[in-house]
Amino acid sequence: MYVPAFAFAYIGIPVRIVLLSQKVSVDEMREKYVEQRLIKAVRQSGGLALKLISPGFNGVPDRLLLFMGGKAAFAEVKAPGQKPRPLQVHRMNQLRKLGFKVFVVDDVNQIGGIIDEICSA
Numbered sequence: 072m073y074v075p076a077f078a079f080a081y082i083g084i085p086v087r088i089v090l091l092s093q094k095v096s097v098d099e100m101r102e103k104y105v106e107q108r109l110i111k112a113v114r115q116s117g118g119l120a121l122k123l124i125s126p127g128f129n130g131v132p133d134r135l136l137l138f139m140g141g142k143a144a145f146a147e148v149k150a151p152g153q154k155p156r157p158l159q160v161h162r163m164n165q166l167r168k169l170g171f172k173v174f175v176v177d178d179v180n181q182i183g184g185i186i187d188e189i190c191s192a
Contacts (some may be wrong), residue, residue: 101150106133108179109148111140116186119147130158132173133164137190144172144189151177 104144118138123145125131132145145166147155155163155175163173172192174185 073190085166102153105150105176105179106148107148109134109176110118111184112186113184116190118186130162131158132159132163136186138186138190142189144174144185146185147173147175149175149177153177 089159110120116138118136121137122134123131123133123135132147134146134148136144136146145163147159147163149155163175166173172189174181176182176185
């Protein structure tokens with residue numbers, strides 16, 4: 072039988088509620104902030120920032136950036152000062168060999184320049 076914790080507290084039994092949550096590192100929070108700012112800036116420029124998930128093909132960049140006129144690029148988002156893992160570097164080089172622009176974004180101040188570079192190509 073399930074009895075809500077507040078029922079025990081109501082009748083005077085001390086209750087300690089433990090919330091189970093996934094721990095998030097400071098780097099992940101900062102990376103998420105950079106990614107959110109990238110998405111917002113791309114949308115404001117009339118583009119799309121699609122999340123890439125590729126089961127069975129690890130190391131692909133986080134976002135596919137699409138703009139008017141068929142302009143596209145990939146973006147790997149990192150927390151400030153962080154570098155891509157070796158497999159990510161390998162995947163980025165594969166994409167560059169295919170002729171795609173690939174960027175590592177670890178600072179919100181880079182975003183405007185990246186969008187300008189993609190759109191002016």
